[in-house]
Amino acid sequence: MPQLRRDPVIGRWVIVSTERAKRPNDFARPKEEPPDDRCPFCEGRESETPAEIFALREGEPTPNSPGWQVRVVPSIAPVLKIGTYINRYGRGLYDAMSGLGAHEIIIESPQHIPNMADLSTEQIEKALSATKERIVDLDNDPLFKYTLYFKNYGKAAGASSIRHSHSQLIALPVNPKRVKEELRGAKRYFDYKERCIFCDIISQETGTKERIVFESDNFLAFCPFASRFPFETWILPKKHSADFDKIEESIIIDLARALKATLMKLKRVLNDPPYNYILHTAPYRTPKRGHWRTIDEDFHWHFEIMPRLSGVAGFEWGSGFYINSIPPEEAAKYLRKTKVQL
Amino acid sequence: MPQLRRDPVIGRWVIVSTERAKRPNDFARPKEEPPDDRCPFCEGRESETPAEIFALREGEPTPNSPGWQVRVVPSIAPVLKIGTYINRYGRGLYDAMSGLGAHEIIIESPQHIPNMADLSTEQIEKALSATKERIVDLDNDPLFKYTLYFKNYGKAAGASSIRHSHSQLIALPVNPKRVKEELRGAKRYFDYKERCIFCDIISQETGTKERIVFESDNFLAFCPFASRFPFETWILPKKHSADFDKIEESIIIDLARALKATLMKLKRVLNDPPYNYILHTAPYRTPKRGHWRTIDEDFHWHFEIMPRLSGVAGFEWGSGFYINSIPPEEAAKYLRKTKVQL
Numbered sequence: 288m289p290q291l292r293r294d295p296v297i298g299r300w301v302i303v304s305t306e307r308a309k310r311p312n313d314f315a316r317p318k319e320e321p322p323d324d325r326c327p328f329c330e331g332r333e334s335e336t337p338a339e340i341f342a343l344r345e346g347e348p349t350p351n352s353p354g355w356q357v358r359v360v361p362s363i364a365p366v367l368k369i370g371t372y373i374n375r376y377g378r379g380l381y382d383a384m385s386g387l388g389a390h391e392i393i394i395e396s397p398q399h400i401p402n403m404a405d406l407s408t409e410q411i412e413k414a415l416s417a418t419k420e421r422i423v424d425l426d427n428d429p430l431f432k433y434t435l436y437f438k439n440y441g442k443a444a445g446a447s448s449i450r451h452s453h454s455q456l457i458a459l460p461v462n463p464k465r466v467k468e469e470l471r472g473a474k475r476y477f478d479y480k481e482r483c484i485f486c487d488i489i490s491q492e493t494g495t496k497e498r499i500v501f502e503s504d505n506f507l508a509f510c511p512f513a514s515r516f517p518f519e520t521w522i523l524p525k526k527h528s529a530d531f532d533k534i535e536e537s538i539i540i541d542l543a544r545a546l547k548a549t550l551m552k553l554k555r556v557l558n559d560p561p562y563n564y565i566l567h568t569a570p571y572r573t574p575k576r577g578h579w580r581t582i583d584e585d586f587h588w589h590f591e592i593m594p595r596l597s598g599v600a601g602f603e604w605g606s607g608f609y610i611n612s613i614p615p616e617e618a619a620k621y622l623r624k625t626k627v628q629l
Numbered sequence: 630m631p632q633l634r635r636d637p638v639i640g641r642w643v644i645v646s647t648e649r650a651k652r653p654n655d656f657a658r659p660k661e662e663p664p665d666d667r668c669p670f671c672e673g674r675e676s677e678t679p680a681e682i683f684a685l686r687e688g689e690p691t692p693n694s695p696g697w698q699v700r701v702v703p704s705i706a707p708v709l710k711i712g713t714y715i716n717r718y719g720r721g722l723y724d725a726m727s728g729l730g731a732h733e734i735i736i737e738s739p740q741h742i743p744n745m746a747d748l749s750t751e752q753i754e755k756a757l758s759a760t761k762e763r764i765v766d767l768d769n770d771p772l773f774k775y776t777l778y779f780k781n782y783g784k785a786a787g788a789s790s791i792r793h794s795h796s797q798l799i800a801l802p803v804n805p806k807r808v809k810e811e812l813r814g815a816k817r818y819f820d821y822k823e824r825c826i827f828c829d830i831i832s833q834e835t836g837t838k839e840r841i842v843f844e845s846d847n848f849l850a851f852c853p854f855a856s857r858f859p860f861e862t863w864i865l866p867k868k869h870s871a872d873f874d875k876i877e878e879s880i881i882i883d884l885a886r887a888l889k890a891t892l893m894k895l896k897r898v899l900n901d902p903p904y905n906y907i908l909h910t911a912p913y914r915t916p917k918r919g920h921w922r923t924i925d926e927d928f929h930w931h932f933e934i935m936p937r938l939s940g941v942a943g944f945e946w947g948s949g950f951y952i953n954s955i956p957p958e959e960a961a962k963y964l965r966k967t968k969v970q971l
């Protein structure tokens with residue numbers, strides 16, 4: 288069983304693998320890629336993955352056989368494992384707990400298409416729909432506090448050796464530090480203003496327009512004012528909502544459109560860059576007292592998309608201090624003026 | 630003038646360049662390296678850098694000429710600029726301030742040696758001594774609150790195109806978020822225990838010994854319990870001290886030994902990996918009231934060294950959630966048993 292360990296000074300939880308570790312040389316060696324014509328995520332090779340947890344299929348459903356549109360399978364290298372009981376314990380002044388959780392892979396298309404930007408809007412809608420279903424279902428396990436939904440595209444973004452478009456879900460028994468920070472920051476603003484800070488950001492961005500990348504009826508994509516990375520782009524629903532998993536089915540297609548537009552623009556402008564995206568949504572369970580009680584009013588789910596450009600970002604990990612060499616207003620201008628076919 | 634911009638939700642400051650930005654294509658293109666025999670940091674090419682701010686020389690000092698041991702010059706691409714007045718302003722709900730600061734390069738050797746691990750212990754002592762001098766001197770500017778001292782080694786660690794061993798100082802008019810978090814965390818512990826949390830960590834690590842990498846009279850190097858990255862290593866002075874710039878001259882040689890030992894072990898075990906190190910030290914100026922009043926008692930300066938191994942760390946930037954595939958106990962074992970010549 289992996290372990291969750293807490294940094295004693297700043298309280299950040301880290302998943303530490305405790306199984307027979309990789310040897311140092313394994314880090315130097317690049318991972319082997321399966322050839323594209325042997326990809327285990329392609330339709331017809333269902334037997335090469337663990338049995339599916341969920342799939343979108345039309346017509347007669349036969350699990351683990353062709354005919355699916357989106358397929359969700361357990362990770363073959365899960366960072367956390369399913370269990371029934373969380374053991375919390377101390378080791379002197381350190382804190383740890385059993386690494387209980389779930390790690391699932393969302394295979395976003397039956398075809399072998401690496402970049403999500405190249406999937407059709409309808410296909411992205413299906414992938415997002417399946418993701419929502421899984422996040423809702425994982426909420427049924429009372430041990431999980433949060434599900435992280437993210438994508439690593441390209442090696443420099445930490446992608447696995449399988450190029451076929453996929454993203455990941457990690458259900459956690461703790462809330463990630465960054466989520467807690469956002470909840471606290473948003474609450475402080477709400478306490479002062481009695482308004483959601485993200486709603487105010489949307490209002491300011493649609494007013495000045497200088498950082499907008501893409502806008503539709505229900506969503507706004509823009510480069511944030513204090514972008515950490517060149518071409519960092521966030522996508523927010525215009526209507527206030529704390530939980531991604533409460534999104535109305537009818538607007539998922541519009542989210543797919545905003546996501547595809549943003550990813551295509553990044554692909555065009557930056558020549559198919561590696562990128563990460565991360566969904567920021569409210570935790571499943573919120574304490575009755577304390578910081579997060581007004582969470583439905585003061586938090587606002589969103590996607591953060593970060594291209595990983597070579598030579599950028601060195602010491603930032605360790606200092607919490609970022610240097611961005613391109614103003615978000617300039618980045619947004621490049622992205623905005625790039626036309627894409629949706 | 631660059632700008633400092635504050636993330637409105639979580640309060641992190643980011644340096645945003647506002648000069649004529651790089652064009653998107655510039656990010657795809659790898660930086661050009663000057664050939665090693667034309668390196669502007671080598672002894673004899675003093676005229677190819679901006680005029681020196683400081684240098685360690687023996688005998689008759691003639692600035693900007695050969696004969697130096699360590700040389701400090703302004704960055705030719707400073708992320709912040711010297712000024713006399715900080716302009717703080719709002720843009721709607723956003724906060725910004727003028728990007729006032731200093732950005733200096735510490736050239737750590739007259740010889741063309743890329744990895745600090747390969748400098749002699751005495752040479753590293755001189756480099757650390759010069760660094761301390763500069764940090765003390767920058768404190769004379771009342772506008773600076775903090776000086777970040779860090780090194781990027783290797784392209785994957787964000788190093789510049791010049792391979793010659795050097796590190797950087799960035800003096801800031803704000804405190805980095807990570808520093809504030811550590812100060813708060815350490816203070817909470819001190820309030821509860823009336824002891825420094827870092828001193829307690831040293832006591833536990835020297836007790837269990839399982840995560841120790843190197844130990845000397847005055848310093849302890851170990852892989853932290855909640856390591857974010859494989860082979861992450863911290864170096865702490867055993868004797869309590871909040872400020873690196875108050876280090877006694879007599880023990881700098883011992884710090885140089887601990888740093889060289891750690892860097893050499895990483896080089897051996899991981900085959901010359903890219904790495905970052907960052908000094909965490911107390912801010913120059915502390916508010917009279919509020920969180921940091923006991924800072925001399927409760928904070929403890931240290932180095933954090935992070936090898937940047939390929940394929941590791943994808944979405945961690947954005948989530949604050951880390952997955953470490955090698956237990957620090959295993960990493961420390963590999964590093965500890967690797968013998969190095971000091």
